[in-house]
Amino acid sequence: MSAGCAESPASSAGVGGPGRRAAGGHDLASVAAHEHGHGGHAHSGSHVHSHAISADASRPYLWGAVALLSAFTAGEAVAALVTNSLALLTDAAHMLSDIAAIAAALFAMRIAARPAGGRMTFGWKRAEILSAAGNGATLLVVGGLLGLEAVHRLLEPPAVGGGAVLTVALFGVAVNLVATWLMSRANRTSLNVEGAYQHILTDLFAFIGTAIAGAVILLTGWMQADAIASLVVCALMLRSGWGLIRESGWILLEAAPADVNLDEIRDHLLEVHHVIGVHDLHVWRLTDSLPAVSVHIAVEDECFRSGHAADILIAVQECLSGHFDVEHSTFQIEPRELAAHDEVAH
Secondary structure, rough: OHHHHHHHHHHHOOOOOOOOOOOOOOOOOOOOOOOOOOOOOOOOOOOOOOOOHHHHHHHHHHHHHHHHHHHHHHHHHHHHHHHHHHHHHHHHHHHHHHHHHHHHHHHHHHOOOOOEOOOOOOOOHHHHHEEEEEEEEHHHHHHHHHHHHHHHHHHOOOOOHHHHHHHHHHHHHHHHHHHHHHOOOOOOHHHHHHHHHHHHHHHHHHHHHHHHHHHHHHHHOOHHHHHHHHHHHHHHHHHHHHHHHHHHHHHOOOOOOOOOHHHHHHHHHHHOOOEEEEEEEEEEEEHHHHHHHEEEEEEOHHHHHHHHOOOHHHHHHHHHHHHOOEEEEEEEEEEEOOOOOOOOOO
């Protein structure tokens, strides 16, 4: 049995509340690379969960991208109508959805920063996940509608001004390169920001495809190139949209993260002295970066008669927080008889 979790519970008396992460704590999905032992020392309660880039630090980059894209979208929409280019109109529509996506991300950041209170006992953090899901849905809807129009134009291609399309598309590539750089500087570990970033990145590829289509039309007169470029863009939009819907859906359904090994968590807790069973184990994410755990811990009956159960609670808290990055954890300590009943019920 490993020394760290099996240490005397009395040595853990200085540990903080549930889910306190140890200094140097590891991701929820992976066991610590160092030995399981702690050397009998309590973990520091001063460590806070942090990211390299905060939401506040991300906002200026997002606002910069909004300003840049808004100015260009207005000009591109006019150019699309003048040149009769569906590829440019597709890009303009996508850029409009980009602006809406970033605005939604900014609004979600503001909502998510609100403190917990009233009915919102976990706060408003899932506002960012809803924003990411909305971004994914927007990509799917816009991509599907434009894809239908692209198929129609592929069969009956209208005349398109290739030179103007090429010129506007090259400007679009430059603008989106800057916007992509701005978004890449933001905190992309947030699914909310990543959703907005996927909009911008897809638009960059879209302009590259549109530029190629413009060049083909200018050199060969093959008008179907415009519709083909639109279909490629639509495919990218559908791919990105589905990825965002899938990831945000797992979080909203409170599924365990894909890289979490529940058996490893269970085995770690079973190594705590006096623990004889672990069941009803649940792992989910409140947001993309806020994991939570709840679990029932069965201990020897003697622990309750001797008043030792509280010390066991401290020990399992230290064991879990010392090896996994857990923001919120809830433990139910119970005797063997109750554990057997719960295992049947669950």
